[in-house]
Amino acid sequence: MTIAAPQRLTGGRRIDISQLIVWGIGGLLLTIVFLGSILTLRAGHYSAAQWRDFIVFGIAQGAIYALIALGYTMVYGVLRMINFAHGEVFMSGAMTTFFLADYLNRSGFLKSHPWVSLIAMLLFSGLVSMTVAVLVERIAYRPLRGAPRLVPLITAVGASFFLQYTFRGLFGSGVRAYPAIPVLQGKLWVFQKTQIAVFVGVLITLVLLVLFLQRTRAGLAIRAVAEDREAAALMGVDVDRAIVTTFAVGGFMAGIAGVLYALVFIQVQFFMGFLPGIKAFTAAVLGGIGNLPGAAVGGLVLGVIESIGPSLFFDGYGIRAAHQLKDVIAFTILVLILIFRPTGLLGERLGGEERL
Amino acid sequence: MPLLALQRVHVHYGLIEALKGVSLTVEQGEIVTLLGANGAGKTSTLRAISGLVRPSAGRILLHDIDLTHRKPHEIVQFGVGHVPEGRRIFPRLSVEENLRLGAFTIRDRAELARRQEYVFTLFPRLAERRKQPGGTLSGGEQQMLAIGRALMMQPRILLLDEPSMGLAPVLVESIFEVLQRLNRDGTTILLVEQNARMALDIAHRGYVLETGQIVLSGSARDLANDPRVQAAYLGAA
Numbered sequence: 001m002t003i004a005a006p007q008r009l010t011g012g013r014r015i016d017i018s019q020l021i022v023w024g025i026g027g028l029l030l031t032i033v034f035l036g037s038i039l040t041l042r043a044g045h046y047s048a049a050q051w052r053d054f055i056v057f058g059i060a061q062g063a064i065y066a067l068i069a070l071g072y073t074m075v076y077g078v079l080r081m082i083n084f085a086h087g088e089v090f091m092s093g094a095m096t097t098f099f100l101a102d103y104l105n106r107s108g109f110l111k112s113h114p115w116v117s118l119i120a121m122l123l124f125s126g127l128v129s130m131t132v133a134v135l136v137e138r139i140a141y142r143p144l145r146g147a148p149r150l151v152p153l154i155t156a157v158g159a160s161f162f163l164q165y166t167f168r169g170l171f172g173s174g175v176r177a178y179p180a181i182p183v184l185q186g187k188l189w190v191f192q193k194t195q196i197a198v199f200v201g202v203l204i205t206l207v208l209l210v211l212f213l214q215r216t217r218a219g220l221a222i223r224a225v226a227e228d229r230e231a232a233a234l235m236g237v238d239v240d241r242a243i244v245t246t247f248a249v250g251g252f253m254a255g256i257a258g259v260l261y262a263l264v265f266i267q268v269q270f271f272m273g274f275l276p277g278i279k280a281f282t283a284a285v286l287g288g289i290g291n292l293p294g295a296a297v298g299g300l301v302l303g304v305i306e307s308i309g310p311s312l313f314f315d316g317y318g319i320r321a322a323h324q325l326k327d328v329i330a331f332t333i334l335v336l337i338l339i340f341r342p343t344g345l346l347g348e349r350l351g352g353e354e355r356l
Numbered sequence: 357m358p359l360l361a362l363q364r365v366h367v368h369y370g371l372i373e374a375l376k377g378v379s380l381t382v383e384q385g386e387i388v389t390l391l392g393a394n395g396a397g398k399t400s401t402l403r404a405i406s407g408l409v410r411p412s413a414g415r416i417l418l419h420d421i422d423l424t425h426r427k428p429h430e431i432v433q434f435g436v437g438h439v440p441e442g443r444r445i446f447p448r449l450s451v452e453e454n455l456r457l458g459a460f461t462i463r464d465r466a467e468l469a470r471r472q473e474y475v476f477t478l479f480p481r482l483a484e485r486r487k488q489p490g491g492t493l494s495g496g497e498q499q500m501l502a503i504g505r506a507l508m509m510q511p512r513i514l515l516l517d518e519p520s521m522g523l524a525p526v527l528v529e530s531i532f533e534v535l536q537r538l539n540r541d542g543t544t545i546l547l548v549e550q551n552a553r554m555a556l557d558i559a560h561r562g563y564v565l566e567t568g569q570i571v572l573s574g575s576a577r578d579l580a581n582d583p584r585v586q587a588a589y590l591g592a593a
Contacts, residue, residue: 217460224446224457230408231444233428236460236509 022339029332032313039316046311052190054308060195060264062303063202067257068280069287069295070209071133071250077226077290078246081149084156085136087277088163089251093129094258094268095167097121098176101262105179114183122201126255132163133251137244167270175269178262194263201260205253206296213292218245226290275327279306282334288344297345306330357419359384359544360405360513365414367400367568374400376568377414382513387535387545389555389576391589392565398548399441401565402515405546406438407431418512433461437511441518443502447491451482454490454501458508468508475504478534496527503534513544520551532558552589556580564589 040046068090075083101121104110110117140159144152184193213219221242224232233239261276262268283302287294309329314322337344358381367375375397382388390398403409405416407428416423423431432438446454455472462468476483479500485493490501499519506514516535520528528551536558539545549555556562556576564572564585572584579585 217463220449220453220457221460223449223453227446227448228444230428231440231446232457233408234406234432234438234440234444235457235505236429236432237457238427238429 026336026340029336036313036316040312040314041316043316045315049190051308054311055304056191056195058304058307059300060192060198060303061307062283062300063198064257064261064264064299065276065280065283065303066296066299067202067205067253067260068276069283069299070292071254072281072284073287073289073292073295074222074246074250076284077292078222078229078243079141079152081141081152082156082281082289083136083141083247083250084153084277084281085140085159085163086133086250086254087273087275087280088160089129089133089136089273090254090258090261090276090280091167091268091270091273092132092163092258093125093255094262094272095171095270096128097125097255097259098178098262098268100124101179102176110179111182114181118181118184118197122256122259125259126252129255129258130248130251133247133254134244136163137247142240142243164270164273171270173270175267178266178268180266181263184263197263198260201256205256209249209253209292212249218242222246222249279330282330282337285334286337286344288346291344291346294344294346301345302330302333305333358382359419360546361415361417362401362405363415363417365401365404365416366412367397367404367409368412369409374568375404375411378565378568378570379414380563380570380573382544382546384544385539385542386561387539387547387559389547389549389552389559389562390565391549391552391555391562391579391585393588395567396565397568398565399517400568402438402440402517402546402548405431405515406436432509435509435512436515437506437509437513438515439502439506439517439519441521443498445490445493445498445501445505448489451486451488451490451493451501454505455482455508458505461509471508471510475507478507478537479504496523496531499523499527499531500534503531507538507543511543513546514538515546515548517548518550519547520549520554528554552585553580 068086071086071089072083075081075086101110101117104117104120136159140155141152144155184197186193188196213223221232221237222245224235224237225239225242229239232242257276261272279302280299283298284295285298286302287296287298306326306329310322310325313329314325319325360382362378362380364377364379365375366373366377378397378401380388380390380401390401392398400409404411405423407423407426407430411424414424418434418436421434423434423436446457449457452472455475456468459468459471462471476486481497482500482504485497490498493501503516503519519531519535523531532554535545535547539558547555547559556579559576562573562576562579563570564579572579572582574582580590
C-alpha cells in the first residue's frame with residue numbers, strides 16, 4: 001500500500017511530461033519561424049513589391065480555398081461528417097468545363113464574347129460539380145445514414161478514388177492547358193486581372209450564399225438541420241432534402257472554385273482536386289469546422305501564410321527553393337491547430353451540442 | 357372514431373423492446389395523460405407517433421390516416437405537433453426563426469404573421485425577445501417557445517413530453533394554465549408527465565405505462581383515487 005501512492009503520483013506527472021514535449025515542439029516551431037523571419041528581413045532579398053505580390057497571390061489562392069472550405073464545413077454542419085470526396089467534386093467541374101472552354105476558344109466565341117463565355121463556364125462548372133456532389137451523397141452517403149461514423153468516412157475516400165480514376169479513364173492522365181481568356185490578361189495596378197476575377201467571383205458567391213442561408217426557406221431548413229436534425233424533422237423539415245441541398249450548394253461553390261482555380265493556374269488534370277481539397281479541409285479546420293465565417297477566414301489566412309510563409313520563414317536560413325515547403329507549412333498548421341486549438345480560430349461551432 | 361389511436365404498437369431499440377404492444381386512444385377535445393416511471397416507454401410512445409422511431413409492429417392512426425410508416429415531416433403535416441423532451445429549441449436561431457420553423461410548411465406570409473401573433477398573445481414574453489437567439493432564453497421561456505413553435509402549425513393534436521421538467525413551480529403552473537386554455541379553445545392534448553399530480557389535475561383520462569405495457573387506464577379522477585397510482589406516482593402512503 002505504501003508503494004501504490006507514489007506510483008500514482010508519477011502517473012500524474014507522466015501526463016505533464018508528454019504535454020511538456022508537445023508545448024516544447026510548438027515553441028521550437030515558433031522560434032524557428034520567428035528567427036527565420038528576422039533573418040530573411042535582415043538579408044533583404046525581397047523588395048516590398050515582391051512581398052506585396054506574395055500577399056496578393058495568397059489572398060487569391062486563399063479565396064479559392066475559402067469557397068471549397070465552405071462545402072466541407074456546411075456538410076460537416078448538417079451531417080457531422082467530412083466529405084473527403086469534395087476535392088474531386090471541385091476537380092469534376094474544372095475538368096469538364098475544360099471541354100466547354102476549349103470549344104468556345106476554337107469557335108472564336110471566347111474572343112468575341114469573353115464575359116458571356118466566362119459566366120457560361122462558371123455556371124456550367126457549378127452545375128457539373130453540383131450534380132456530382134448530389135450523386136455522391138445519394139449513392140455513397142445516404143444509404144449509410146445511421147451507420148457508425150467511420151463508415152461514411154471510408155466510402156468518402158472510396159468515392160474520391162472512384163471520381164479520380166473515372167476522370168483519368170475518360171480523359172487520360174495528361175495535363176490540359178486551359179485556354180486563356182483575352183480580357184483577363186495582364187495587370188491592373190498591382191493585381192493580375194485573373195486575380196481580380198477570382199476576388200469578384202468569390203465575393204459574389206459568398207454574398208449569394210449568405211442570402212440563400214438567411215433569407216430562403218431552404219436555407220432556414222439547412223440551418224435548423226445543422227442545429228438539431230430531429231427537432232427539424234418535427235417541424236416538418238424534410239431532413240434528407242435539406243442534406244442533399246447542402247451538398248448541392250457546396251458542390252456548386254466547388255465548381256465555381258474549379259474554374260477560378262483554372263484561370264489562375266491555366267491547367268487542369270484528374271489529380272488536381274487532391275491538394276486543394278486537403279488544403280481547403282485544413283482551412284475549414286483552421287477557421288473552426290462547422291463555422292461558415294470561419295471557413296472563409298481560414299481559407300484566406302491559409303492562402304496568405306502559404307504564399308508568404310516559405311520565403312519569410314525559411315529564406316533567411318539559406319534554404320534554396322523555399323517555396324517548395326509551402327505544403328509542409330500548410331499541414332504543419334493543420335497538425336498544430338488540431339493539437340492546440342481543435343475548435344479553430346473562431347472557436348465555435350455551427351451546430352449545438354451533439355446528440356446521438 | 358378517436359382522433360388518435362395506437363393499436364398494439366411495439367418498438368425495439370436493437371434487442372431491447374421499449375414498447376410491448378401499447379394500445380391507447382385519444383378522443384377529439386380531450387387531454388389524456390400518460391404516466392409512468394423513467395424508462396417505462398412514455399417518450400418512446402410519443403416518438404413512435406411522430407415517426408422518430410419506427411414501430412416494429414402495430415398501427416398508429418390519426419382519425420382515418422395511417423401514420424405507421426410515415427416520415428416525421430409528413431406526420432407533422434397531418435396535424436401532429438410534438439413538443440419533445442428537453443424542449444429542443446434551435447439555440448442559435450432567433451425566437452422568430454424558431455417560430456417560423458414551427459410552421460415550416462406554410463408559405464403564406466400573412467397567415468404566418470397571424471399565427472405568430474396568436475403565439476405572442478399566449479406568451480407575451482416571447483414577443484419581447486423575438487430577435488434574441490433561442491439559446492439565450494431562460495428555461496421557462498424556452499418551454500414557452502417549444503410549445504409556441506408546435507402551435508404554429510395549428511396541430512389537431514399536441515404531444516407534450518415532460519413540459520414541467522426543470523422548471524420552477526410557478527412556471528409549471530403558468531404552463532399548465534396555457535395547456536388548459538389551449539384545450540378549451542379546441543386543441544387535443546396527449547401529455548407525458550413526471551408530475552403526475554399536476555397532470556391528473558388537468559387531464560380528462562390517463563394511462564399508466566410500466567416496462568412498455570399499459571397496466572392501468574381510466575378517468576383522471578379514478579386514477580388519482582386509485583391506491584396503486586397514489587403509492588407509485590403521487591407519493592401517498
